[in-house]
Amino acid sequence: MLFPSFRRQLLGVALLLPVLATAQTVAPTQPEVPVQQWYLLDPTADGVMGVSAKRTYQELLKNRVSTPVVVAVIDAGIDTAHVDLKRLLWSNPREIAGNGQDDDKNGYVDDVRGWNFLGNADGRNVDVDTYEDTRLLAKLKPLYENKARTAVPAAKRAEFDLYQKVKRTQADKIAENTQQYQSLSESYTQTKSMADNLRQILNVPRLDTATLRQLRPTDPNLQRATQGLEANLRAAGYPDLESVVNDMKEGMDQSKNLLDYSLNPKFNPRATIIGDDPTNTTDRLYGNRDTHGPDPGHGTHVAGIIGADRTNNLGILGLADNVRLMAVRAVPNGDERDKDIANAIRYAVDNGASIINMSFGKYYSPQREAVDAAMQYAEKKGVLLVHSAGNESQDIDTAVEYPSPVYPNGKRVPNMITVGAAARLNDNHLAADFSNYGKKNVDVFAPGHQIYSTLPGQQYGNKSGTSMASPVVTGIAAVLKSYFPKLTATDLKRIILQSAVVYHTKVVKPGTNQEVDFAELSSTGGLVNLYQAVQLAASQNP
Known part of the structure; x- marks a missing residue:
């Protein structure tokens, strides 16, 4: 499911209305800081809980050489025409655009920018789908x-x-x-x-x-x-x-659509658009080349966080400065199908991705075995998976969220990082109120509240969710891989987790009124930090 933080967040924003209606002045509770891209700033120098990206580029990376890194974005699609993304899009070097041929013989015709597992060869696409339950x-x-x-x-x-x-x-x-x-x-x-x-x-x-x-x-x-x-x-x-x-x-529209479609047992767009058996996970050759899709807002926002153009003096700055963004469309407005996710992971791995961002999740997984097998395939090929923890204010040590960071046999997925969402101030709301958490199953937290990034149609805007925290970590991983190309997937995970800055701030536990130690909400107890991660990588890979 594309995690819709809007509704939970906006019901809180509605609390502004009584203040505005009665024209009362409320003293600001936050310091004067830039709203846009606060997540790139430094906690000590700038007073916000960013990942120190600006400082890292200025102090640690200015004399280092980077190499391109392919990052796959498994999502709802990417606006390939966006001025802040189009230069960074991955291009399949073995495919000739628009000739209607499968030039590289991988089973996917004209997959120049990636692939769409939510479409049919006739060009039609699934937009809204049902929830798994x-x-x-x-x-x-x-x-x-x-x-x-x-x-x-x-x-x-x-x-x-x-x-x-x-x-x-x-x-x-x-x-x-x-x-x-x-x-x-x-x-x-x-x-x-x-x-x-x-x-x-x-x-x-x-x-x-x-x-x-x-x-x-x-x-x-x-x-x-x-x-x-x-x-x-x-x-x-x-x-x-x-x-x-x-x-x-x-x-408001999202809630209405959920009631009309995603929560409607009679709604089944896949049957008429794709016409496949969604339980047949051995079927891999379906879909189309449309990596934009009907609604690429979520994926476009995610892609910008990871790698929006840092050289064009337009819009925003992505975390990573030398990425190639591969679009793999597999997540509708609703819950993703296990078959599509398994195929999307395999496609990304087979086409050279070093890191895969997975800003989606659900609480039922009927064909879990296929997804687990695909994650194991990514592990064997040395590919890092970065996954959002979910936005239901739940402890996912007990309420299992899929893809799970633990296999059924109890073994942890060694090449996956699960990410919770943090807000911008080191106060009792540091843990975003919507974020899932878990001392065992959430590895680390990253900025995920009011994150400013690219949107379709040459636009920019804020979104909140663990869907935004995950690409922050993906961007950090891409920087590490770009400047230290010998790092393996497990190296990347180890460095990112070991370099996370631990905070013992008393925070409101998501979904409750109880205050807890922030460090108890994840296995590391910390927030990711690019500066610390680059320092650690450099000390181990001079």
């Missing part, structure tokens, strides 16, 4: 609805129990999204109306923090309103009120 519900309901457990044969009771579980999770998701849709609809209507009125009264085109800070209305109530709005936008990490309105609209 919705699929299980559709499969199991005819077998077990209105039956008592005692009436089910002993050999089928585990499946009966699974049905009862997915029935509950389905009902919970429907209730949650119904409530969120109603709340966001109301908040969106109020906030949009307020923004329209305030722009008109102030005679400004945009209600951004810089404009609001400079305004000096003569009306004292209006002055308090602009000060309160500016302070609260900064506290929430938004550059302007228009971004809040847009995110509310997107979150």
Whole structure:
């Protein structure tokens, strides 16, 4: 599933409304820091919990030579025309673009930029798909609805129990999204109306923090309103009120789509678009060359965090300065299929990726064996996997999230890093409130709250989620591999984890009101830091 942080985040942003409506001034709780790309800054020098990328390039890498590194982004697609990405896109050197031939004989015709496992040869693509528990519900309901457990044969009771579980999770998701849709609809209507009125009264085109800070209305109530709005936008990490309105609209639409499609057991777009058997994991030759897809917003944002162009003086700076971004489309709006993920991993490995970013996940994995086998294949080929921990505020030591960092036999996946999301200040909200955590199954935390990156259509914007924290770690791994090319996947993992900076800050445990030691939320207890990682790599690889 593409982790939708919008709705959880925006319900919190809606708390701004009472402040704005009554025009009360609220003292800023955060220091004056750049909203955009805070995650590249240094905790000591800049006062935000970034990964020290700017300092690393200035002090440690300026006299070193880098080599290109292929990084695969398994996601919903990438906007290949984005000015901050197009120079960095991977190109298959063995394929001739647009000739309709499988020049490199790998089974994928015209896979110049990567491959799309969510499409058909006729060019149609799956955009929205169902959740995995919705699929299980559709499969199991005819077998077990209105039956008592005692009436089910002993050999089928585990499946009966699974049905009862997915029935509950389905009902919970429907209730949650119904409530969120109603709340966001109301908040969106109020906030949009307020923004329209305030722009008109102030005679400004945009209600951004810089404009609001400079305004000096003569009306004292209006002055308090602009000060309160500016302070609260900064506290929430938004550059302007228009971004809040847009995110509310997107979150509202997302909840509605989930209710209409992803949570609808009768919805099955794959059957009509791809027409394959999604349980047949030996089937690998399907899809099309469209790596953009119907909705590449998530993947474009992820790709920019990893490697947006650092040389063009436009937009943003990616973490890595010498990457080739391979797009592998396998994640719809909904839950990814195990078959597609297994094939996507194998495709990336076979086509030269050294690192694979995996900003997706789910809590049921019917064909887990295929994904595990693909991860083992990546291990044998020396490829690092970086995976987001999930956005449900859960302890994934107990609530298993897939792909799992532990194989069924208890062996840990040696070439995978699982990443939780951190916010920008070293206070009791350092652990992002949506982030999953786990002393065993989450390796490390990375910046993942209000991360500014590329968006389709030459745009830029903030997104939050462990989906954003994962590419921060992927970017760090790419820098290490680029400047120290002899490092193996296990070397990269070891260096990134050993160099993580441990913090014992008392933080609110995600999903609770309880304060815990931040170091107890992951196995390292720390935040990734590029400066420390490069120093460690250099000391071991002079």
